[in-house]
Amino acid sequence: MRERLVRGRARGAGAGGAPRRRPRYGEGPLHLLLMLASFALAGYAGVRLLAGGQWPLVLAWFAGAALLHDLVLLPLYAAADRVLVRCLPKRARTGYVRVPAAVSGLLLLVWFPLIAGSTDPAWVAHYEATTGLPGGEFLARWLLLTTGLFALSALWLLCRTGQRRLRAASRRRSETKQRSADGG
Numbered sequence: 001m002r003e004r005l006v007r008g009r010a011r012g013a014g015a016g017g018a019p020r021r022r023p024r025y026g027e028g029p030l031h032l033l034l035m036l037a038s039f040a041l042a043g044y045a046g047v048r049l050l051a052g053g054q055w056p057l058v059l060a061w062f063a064g065a066a067l068l069h070d071l072v073l074l075p076l077y078a079a080a081d082r083v084l085v086r087c088l089p090k091r092a093r094t095g096y097v098r099v100p101a102a103v104s105g106l107l108l109l110v111w112f113p114l115i116a117g118s119t120d121p122a123w124v125a126h127y128e129a130t131t132g133l134p135g136g137e138f139l140a141r142w143l144l145l146t147t148g149l150f151a152l153s154a155l156w157l158l159c160r161t162g163q164r165r166l167r168a169a170s171r172r173r174s175e176t177k178q179r180s181a182d183g184g
Contacts, residue, residue: 077105096157100149107142114138 025032049058080101084094108115113123115138124135 073109077102096153100146100153103149104142104146107145111138111142115142 081094081098084097088094088097113120114127114135117136117139127133127135
């Protein structure tokens with residue numbers, strides 16, 4: 001009996017000696033479901049992208065994008081981040097600048113030909129034919145979106161800072177009341 005109990009503990013037995021199951025997947029079921037759905041969506045997009053018969057261009061684009069990112073963009077935004085961290089005070093939260101800058105940069109990277117006002121009218125014509133939206137207004141929209149992202153981030157920072165100050169003032173008032181009640 002003692003041997004069985006020891007073996008049960010070694011296998012991870014729970015209350016009453018019943019073996020506990022260790023999950024094979026480290027996260028919850030919702031995470032697993034979302035991951036499977038994202039893989040299915042990525043697979044569908046990949047099949048649609050490669051079905052057009054232009055797979056050599058797609059592969060060249062992916063290789064070029066990886067090289068551009070690793071050799072040019074990563075050093076640039078790592079240096080910009082270091083400058084940002086050095087310039088801002090220690091207590092400042094750099095995430096309020098990093099997040100809108102990253103989103104804006106990603107949008108610029110994805111839509112660069114249309115934002116830059118591509119000289120090739122075929123780009124704009126293809127975009128307009130595919131989406132039904134005008135293609136000449138991307139620079140203004142991107143600038144407006146970037147401004148909105150930074151304004152929203154600044155507003156969020158202002159709210160968080162105001163909350164901290166209110167809590168600190170409330171704490172100081174309660175400490176002062178406590179000291180006066182204690183007679184000190």
